[in-house]
Amino acid sequence: MSFKKINFQHLLTDIILSIVSVYLSLFLRVNLFEINYFINDVHRILPIIICARALAFIYFETYNIIWRYVSAVDAFRLGKAIATSSLVIVSATYLFQLGVVPRSLFFIDSFLLLSLLTGVRLSRRLFHEHKDAKILKKFGERTLIIGAGATGQGILKRLLADKELKLNVIGFVDDDKHKIGKNISGYRVFSSVENLENIIVNYNIKRVVIGIPHPSSAFLTRVLSITSPFGIKPLLFGTSDKGGQQQPELREIELKDLLTRAPHEIDIKSTIQMIKGRRVLVTGCGGSIGSEIVRQTLQFSPSRLIILDHSEFNLYSIDQELREFSSYHEIIVPALVDVRDKNCLKDVFDKYRPEIVIHAAAYKHVHLVESNPYSSIINNIEGTKNLLQLCEEFEVTNFVLVSSDKAVNPAGIMGATKRVCEILTSQMGFKTKRAYCSVRFGNVLGSSGSLIPLLKKQIESNQSLTITHKDITRYFMLIEEAVSLVLKAASISSPGDINVLKMGEPVRIIDIAESLIKLMGRDPQTVDIKFTGLRPGEKMFEELYISGNELNTSHPDILVMPKGDVLATDAQALNPDEWINEIISLAQQSDAKSVVKLKSFINSKYFA
Known part of the structure; x- marks a missing residue:
């Protein structure tokens, strides 16, 4: 133990108590007439007692504690120090014939000293607790x-x-x-x-x-x-x-504590095997899902992690966060690239040769996508197509598309574009016979621009809460768990698979709103809620499955559609590549026919 850690004021107190304990033990052991007979021998032994006690206290680190927090563990440590030093004292006394004292004196002294030392420490603790209790009671x-x-x-x-x-x-x-x-x-x-x-x-x-x-x-x-x-x-x-x-x-x-769905433990062996020592590219790395994918991927020791985003601010934010990582300069590569720009994308592929691509870049806000269909078609569909073609050219072994429950029987542009992206991914998986797959899931708590932050802002501002319908439901999952399952699903997928994450039971948005109100210390009866009606592209409820032929996997929260859930509608049976190319071409010309063509291709029962 370092002498710098010794509180010498406490050591002096213990030495004084050790001296008091010896003489008090003698007084308890013999009568008043016998004290004078033993007192001189006790005087001769006293230096040995002081040295043995002090060294034992220091050796057993009895001063490496704060007295006001003394506990039974500390009392046990004191007991060991006293027992050891007593053994030394008895041995020295009789070995060197320092004097004649009753043998029982040493036992009485040991127990008495332990009581005195723990008593002093406990008294200090009780004093501080009483003092703090008075302060807490008042303030x-x-x-x-x-x-x-x-x-x-x-x-x-x-x-x-x-x-x-x-x-x-x-x-x-x-x-x-x-x-x-x-x-x-x-x-x-x-x-x-x-x-x-x-x-x-x-x-x-x-x-x-x-x-x-x-x-x-x-x-x-x-x-x-x-x-x-x-x-x-x-x-x-x-x-x-x-x-x-x-x-x-x-x-x-927090709201996540109120989720009724209990997450299962995830076996990460296959995820580690997929990522460790390999070059990984993550698109949309600055978004809520993308940034969490980056964080979790980094834990599995990739040899290179290319983080790609078209937003300078989003890329800067995640890059600054990752700079705290010790091997940042050897592993992290920030790429300010738009997935729609195939030439720039190709330069990234050519320079860094990714082996795994996780595609999280997409326009996802339903009402914004509905108001901007052409740019959304180009970003979501053409961006995915560009990536898949480059993955094929550069022989990328794993491709993961982060999809959405809105891709199932889509009611609007956002879901329709995601469904096309799933089809493109499955087709490329079949073609290359590589592990190219999609992972489909619902809403995640805390994602940027989602419903939950908006409701919180309205509650804080004492505004009326705006909800589209009193019976509208959505699936919810924690963002960390969703990403863990995305990586797990990717590591166990076969070419063309669509993996579906079990989201538990759908939750009514009105129930989420009432829980938020309570979490923020408000009474739901005092908060006004307005129902605004479904917006274009919205459904009353979301679905995760199209065919109903899903199979279980090695993880209880992941289902798989082995053939990519690609249903042969009349439109798809004609020529998928031709249809998709025409949809993109028309969108580039801001032609309304692109939306008509998209609807016809998807052939959804919900599409207006």
């Missing part, structure tokens, strides 16, 4: 912990130790009948969660902390419905990544 927010089990008790200790949180714990609620009415560490378990509302009112509660491990979404929704009328945002203990280490932190409940 802290009155806080209730839900759950009086091990997790709840751990949270209590954390809140008591960290006065910076300014949370004054009043007590617990717990559904365990055996705990109700009892005290835990001096704090009462008032009642069950069923009576949470009454407890909030009766005890003027301002904060609620959930102390239950892995609470279900149904339980969190239940708690939210009780606390939101009081403007209380329940808190959870989660973890955050700080300096590469997971650190516990107190956070508010």
